[in-house]
Amino acid sequence: MLFQLNNENLGYKQSTVLHNISLSIAKGERVALVGESGAGKSTLLSALQTRFKDKAALIPQDVGLVRNLSVFHNIYMGRLNAHGAGYNLLNLAWPQKREVDQIKPLVEQLGLADKLFKVAGELSGGQQQRTAVCRALYQGGSAVIGDEPVSAVDSHMASTIMKALNTEFDTVVLALHDVDLALKFSSRIIGIKAGAISFDQPTDELSRQDLDFLYEG
Amino acid sequence: MSKLLSIPDALLNRPQNSSMVGTSFMFVCVALVCLYLADISISTYDPWLEIHRMMLGVITPDFFAIDAIGSALVKTVAFALVGVSLGAVSGFFLAQVYHLRTVRLACSLVRSVHELFWALIFLQMLGLTPLTGILAIALPYAGICAKVYSETFEEAEASALQAVPLGSGIVSTFFYARLPEVWVHIVNYTGYRFECGLRSSAVLGFVGLPTLGFYLESAFNEGNYSEVSALLITFYVLIATIRYWLRLKFLGVYLIAAPFLLGGGADIKLGNVMRFLTVDIVPAPLRGSDLLDASNWMKFFSWAQNMLTDQALPGIIATIVLTQIALVGTAFLSLAFFPLISEKFLGKYGRMVGHLFLVIVRSTPEFILAYVFLHLWGPSMLPAIIALSLHNGAIIGHLMGRYSNEIRLRPDHANGVNLYGYEIVPRLYGQFLAFLFYRWEVIMRETAILGILGIATLGFYVDSALADIRLDRAMFLIAITALLNVGIDSLSRHIRQRLRLSRTVQNHSRVSTQADGK
Numbered sequence: 001m002l003f004q005l006n007n008e009n010l011g012y013k014q015s016t017v018l019h020n021i022s023l024s025i026a027k028g029e030r031v032a033l034v035g036e037s038g039a040g041k042s043t044l045l046s047a048l049q050t051r052f053k054d055k056a057a058l059i060p061q062d063v064g065l066v067r068n069l070s071v072f073h074n075i076y077m078g079r080l081n082a083h084g085a086g087y088n089l090l091n092l093a094w095p096q097k098r099e100v101d102q103i104k105p106l107v108e109q110l111g112l113a114d115k116l117f118k119v120a121g122e123l124s125g126g127q128q129q130r131t132a133v134c135r136a137l138y139q140g141g142s143a144v145i146g147d148e149p150v151s152a153v154d155s156h157m158a159s160t161i162m163k164a165l166n167t168e169f170d171t172v173v174l175a176l177h178d179v180d181l182a183l184k185f186s187s188r189i190i191g192i193k194a195g196a197i198s199f200d201q202p203t204d205e206l207s208r209q210d211l212d213f214l215y216e217g
Numbered sequence: 218m219s220k221l222l223s224i225p226d227a228l229l230n231r232p233q234n235s236s237m238v239g240t241s242f243m244f245v246c247v248a249l250v251c252l253y254l255a256d257i258s259i260s261t262y263d264p265w266l267e268i269h270r271m272m273l274g275v276i277t278p279d280f281f282a283i284d285a286i287g288s289a290l291v292k293t294v295a296f297a298l299v300g301v302s303l304g305a306v307s308g309f310f311l312a313q314v315y316h317l318r319t320v321r322l323a324c325s326l327v328r329s330v331h332e333l334f335w336a337l338i339f340l341q342m343l344g345l346t347p348l349t350g351i352l353a354i355a356l357p358y359a360g361i362c363a364k365v366y367s368e369t370f371e372e373a374e375a376s377a378l379q380a381v382p383l384g385s386g387i388v389s390t391f392f393y394a395r396l397p398e399v400w401v402h403i404v405n406y407t408g409y410r411f412e413c414g415l416r417s418s419a420v421l422g423f424v425g426l427p428t429l430g431f432y433l434e435s436a437f438n439e440g441n442y443s444e445v446s447a448l449l450i451t452f453y454v455l456i457a458t459i460r461y462w463l464r465l466k467f468l469g470v471y472l473i474a475a476p477f478l479l480g481g482g483a484d485i486k487l488g489n490v491m492r493f494l495t496v497d498i499v500p501a502p503l504r505g506s507d508l509l510d511a512s513n514w515m516k517f518f519s520w521a522q523n524m525l526t527d528q529a530l531p532g533i534i535a536t537i538v539l540t541q542i543a544l545v546g547t548a549f550l551s552l553a554f555f556p557l558i559s560e561k562f563l564g565k566y567g568r569m570v571g572h573l574f575l576v577i578v579r580s581t582p583e584f585i586l587a588y589v590f591l592h593l594w595g596p597s598m599l600p601a602i603i604a605l606s607l608h609n610g611a612i613i614g615h616l617m618g619r620y621s622n623e624i625r626l627r628p629d630h631a632n633g634v635n636l637y638g639y640e641i642v643p644r645l646y647g648q649f650l651a652f653l654f655y656r657w658e659v660i661m662r663e664t665a666i667l668g669i670l671g672i673a674t675l676g677f678y679v680d681s682a683l684a685d686i687r688l689d690r691a692m693f694l695i696a697i698t699a700l701l702n703v704g705i706d707s708l709s710r711h712i713r714q715r716l717r718l719s720r721t722v723q724n725h726s727r728v729s730t731q732a733d734g735k
Contacts, residue, residue: 049379050379053379053383054383057382058379058380059380060376060379060380062376063376064376064377064378064379064380065376065377065380066377066393066394066397066398067374067397067398068397068398068400068401069393069397073393074377076393077377077380077381077393077394078380078382079382080381080382080385080386080389080390080393081382081383081384081385081386081389083389084386085386085388085389088386088388088389088392088393089388089389089392092392092393132380135380139382
């Protein structure tokens with residue numbers, strides 16, 4: 001098992017949001033978490049994100065960009081651990097051609113080519129989200145954990161991003177508020193309702209109606 | 218119900234900000250009692266004659282004393298540059314370990330001692346050398362910068378940290394995910410500190426370093442008021458144009474050049490330094506005596522007791538009396554000054570004059586203002602009260618004026634006095650008190666140091682002890698002064714928290730950097 005939680009209570013300092021959660025995700029699975037906002041998706045994901053930081057690239061809900069650095073540097077941060085501090089500082093002061101050449105195709109893929117050296121804080125929400133996705137793609141590895149990575153982009157871009165993530169990573173765990181995207185791009189869907197896992201099934205056994213149930217009163 | 222009983226009801230129904238009003242009222246009462254205790258006489262024979270001569274000097278500035286002016290300004294800038302840079306860089310590193318209690322304590326102690334006291338200490342230790350001036354600025358500034366930088370880091374957005382891959386190393390993580398978030402704020406704040414550093418550097422001249430104060434004092438003593446006004450005018454121009462000549466990209470060149478412009482001085486003798494640290498500052502009864510002998514400690518305690526009752530206590534009382542009067546003076550002047558630059562009260566040209574006035578008053582160090590007034594009125598608390606109130610009133614008035622411009626009023630608002638009393642002042646009042654309590658400690662630090670000019674605050678006793686070459690006594694009194702400052706600082710924090718002004722104060726450093734660092 002790649003990720004595993006055994007009968008755990010998850011939440012923040014004072015309050016437990018999710019009770020007695022058991023969950024295992026195997027290598028190669030494409031998991032979508034769906035459910036109303038406030039149901040506990042983010043709680044579950046941030047638990048996974050902190051627990052398995054060494055095994056997966058992350059796309060946090062608040063995108064986690066450094067607002068005063070360029071898109072290029074923000075993306076480069078995905079592989080800070082691949083270089084020594086000296087090289088990282090050199091690249092900070094003076095973007096290295098080698099790194100720019102590697103990052104360029106990524107931003108082109110997600111339509112950010114003209115923003116490469118713009119400061120991240122000045123981008124729109126959707127552009128920031130795409131930057132965070134690029135960072136995860138650049139970081140690479142076998143798995144990605146993302147909290148609503150396509151919430152601020154249009155449906156066409158959302159498909160592009162989902163495809164890119166599924167191509168780059170073996171294992172994909174994403175919280176999604178768009179049920180259709182979940183049905184289209186995942187192999188397993190976990191429904192969360194009122195602080196508990198309400199169902200956990202392979203996608204081909206589920207229909208839209210099954211998912212709509214999550215959003216009813 | 219009788220009328221007598223209805224009064225408490227009315228008091229209970231007062232709006233929530235009554236605790237602010239109550240606190241203000243209490244401070245005014247304390248200041249009135251202090252004013253009764255204070256000596257505010259004018260002792261000069263004919264103050265008007267001197268004022269007349271000074272005014273004549275103001276309108277006939279002598280810019281041809283160019284040698285003195287040039288040298289004074291270059292040295293003032295050089296000391297400020299080297300001192301503030303050293304302080305800021307050390308402060309930056311200290312900020313990274315500011316969570317350690319010892320570091321926090323050390324920083325609060327070094328910043329509670331005024332630059333001039335540090336200069337007096339280093340003069341004894343190192344002699345009249347450039348290093349004395351540099352350390353006198355760098356040390357307290359390191360303490361202040363460490364505190365502000367660490368607060369900046371604490372408040373900074375840190376969400377990027379969770380996205381940094383494991384194993385990125387501290388250095389890379391710091392430079393990519395932490396520093397960029399705070400960089401702009403740190404640069405702005407350091408710029409503001411540099412402006413303060415120029416004032417500190419100028420004042421160091423009064424203890425003999427070759428900066429503006431030195432030339433100012435000698436011009437004053439010769440009664441050459443035309444040179445005085447030329448020196449001050451160029452200093453104002455220097456401060457007003459700071460944003461044009463102080464650029465991050467020029468800083469490297471300045472810093473390479475500055476050490477060569479500080480001028481030479483006596484050689485530092487290691488023997489002197491060691492003697493200062495191991496002999497001079499040790500309280501006399503303990504000096505070179507057997508520390509295991511209880512009778513020596515008895516002598517020390519009686520020495521300390523005498524110091525406390527004969528010097529420290531009167532010094533503390535005078536310092537507190539003067540501080541409380543100056544604090545309330547500052548309050549009244551801020552309330553009077555802020556309309557001068559407020560769009561709500563004055564037109565464009567009126568505000569220009571207001572700005573010029575406030576810039577001049579807040580650019581002149583309170584020490585120099587006090588020195589001028591002392592010349593006019595002789596040694597009493599009056600010159601110090603006026604100097605401190607004017608300078609700090611101009612600073613707070615400036616900040617309040619800026620805030621008042623941001624207030625949105627309904628279209629049919631009142632005008633003039635009614636606007637002032639009903640709309641603007643009530644809305645600014647929390648901010649105003651926050652600024653004031655924040656300045657409290659600064660005013661006390663300055664009050665203590667004004668003793669050097671002959672007003673009987675703690676600085677007076679320090680200065681006398683130094684004149685008698687009793688360094689143990691001087692250090693003892695400086696330590697008392699530092700403790701008093703630390704005490705006022707925590708009292709002020711307590712009051713701000715009780716009045717729930719703490720949030721506005723956090724914003725204060727931001728606004729003041731924008732306002733003064735511009």
